[in-house]
Amino acid sequence: MTTATMTANPARRDNWLRRSERWLDERGKPAWIVAMVLGFVFFWPIGLALLGYMIWSNRMFSGNCSRRTRHAANAFKSSGNTAFDAYKAETLRRLQDEQDAFEAFLQRLRDAKDKAEFDQFMEDRARKKNEDTIDGEAEPA
Secondary structure: OOHHHHHHOHHHHOOHHHHHHHHHHHHOHHHHHHHHHHHHHHOHHHHHHHHHHHHHOOOOOOOOHHHHHHHHHHHOOOOOOHHHHHHHHHHHHHHHHHHHHHHHHHHHHHHHHHHHHHHHHHHHHHHHHHHHHHHOOOOOO
């Protein structure tokens, strides 16, 4: 194969692993699981490698693989209509701001819960120490 042929057809430049990954992603998680099981049946290291890759790339525990890649690719694609593209960009920015605000709110909730749990622990510890002191069984520090 010549360099001119490879340059003319960019899909040929992708190696077979990337094409296989893209093909499996288009078909979703069931295709990945079938490929992994077949890998274990025919040659167990292949199945183990696929399982490791699925866990490492979060394909095992996330939703549908194809949905994730399709939405990410379409989110920033231009429609050709500048008014709509401006509206879409503003909406995406607003949604990102809302998501950031919500994540900050959740972090404040977690921090408040952690502080309440720590305060409860310290109160229980102080109460236990006072009870031990009252009983005359105080241990030296």
